Amino acid sequence: MLTENHTKSRKNISLNKKGSYIVEATIVVPIFIIAVLMLISIIPIISTCENITYSVTEEMRMETAKSAFRDNPATAPIAMGIRVNRENRRLSSFYITGYKYKYRAHGIDDLITVNFTSAFKEKNPLGLFSRVEFEGKLTGRAYTGSYYKDTPSTRSEFEEDKESKTVYVFPNWGKCYHNKNCTYVRSNCHLVYLSQNVKSSFHSCPLCGSADASIGTPVFCFESSGEAYHLASCNAVDRYYIEMEKDEAVEKGYMPCSKCGGE
Incomplete structure (x- = not known):
């Protein structure tokens, strides 16, 4: 009798488990x-x-x-x-x-x-x-030919609203930054990239054959006194300058020009 009741109890437990699985499912x-x-x-x-x-x-x-x-x-x-x-x-x-x-x-x-x-x-x-x-x-x-060579800014630096100033440096000569009216800048050429605007403002140089240069080619212009754009191999190109943010120039170790002060 005890064995029979025990067997029924086990069957009920088994049925209850199956029922709970169905409910959960x-x-x-x-x-x-x-x-x-x-x-x-x-x-x-x-x-x-x-x-x-x-x-x-x-x-x-x-x-x-x-x-x-x-x-x-x-x-x-x-x-x-x-x-x-x-x-x-x-x-x-x-x-x-x-x-x-x-x-x-x-x-x-x-x-x-x-x-x-x-x-x-x-x-x-x-x-x-x-x-x-x-x-x-x-x-x-916009790709305008301005020179930016630095590590990318962080988001906080990009969102920071601070005043900036453009200065001019000679990347391969000297360690000073200048303002646009400095005699060093005015007497040397500016590195730009050939575009229709450059072609409309300057004519090609017959000495270096810059007329054959394609759009996007690095060329050099004497913006204050010249009338032609030149290739890097041209004898007229001695030194050239590029634009740079003042903060970046200072960070790279450039010092203010003793003649113009860089401001």
């Missing part, structure tokens, strides 16, 4: 399925946001390169809108909400900044995230 499995569906729904949303960002970034990259040869502030916003809408068919809207072209901030010149907002619909089994709004901001620097 009915609670956990739907939650798990919903979580998986939510993750699956998020993936195409992230993909669309990445595509929008990539399209805007590529057009910004093209604009920073083209700005070396021409100034056209209206081109980039239009190109961004066309490309984003062409490559993202599910978009309901895409707007440029802010645009600044070749401005100066935080000691860096020729910055280009664009703010944009977009909205799109994404179908999913649960009806979640049916409408998504995505905003972004992108900043680049």
Whole structure:
């Protein structure tokens, strides 16, 4: 009798365990399925946001390169809108909400900044995230030939609002920085990169054949007294100067010019 009761008790315990597993499964499995569906729904949303960002970034990259040869502030916003809408068919809207072209901030010149907002619909089994709004901001620097050779700034340094001043140094000669009116600067040439603006301001040098130079080639101009642009091999090129932020010049060990004071 005792053995029979013990056997029934063990059967009841076994049935109770099976029942508890079923109850737990009915609670956990739907939650798990919903979580998986939510993750699956998020993936195409992230993909669309990445595509929008990539399209805007590529057009910004093209604009920073083209700005070396021409100034056209209206081109980039239009190109961004066309490309984003062409490559993202599910978009309901895409707007440029802010645009600044070749401005100066935080000691860096020729910055280009664009703010944009977009909205799109994404179908999913649960009806979640049916409408998504995505905003972004992108900043680049136009390629203008100015010389910046330093370690990248940290975020705190970039956001720090401090006054900066442009000075002129001779990278291969001397250890002083000068102002624009210094006789050392005025009597020597300036390293620039050949562009349509340079061609319109200076003619080519017949001695070194700079007329054959392609756009983007480093050339040298006597901005105060010369009328031609020269190649590095030209006999007219002796010393050349480049532009640099005063803080950077001091950090690199340049001293103020004894003649002009560098200010």
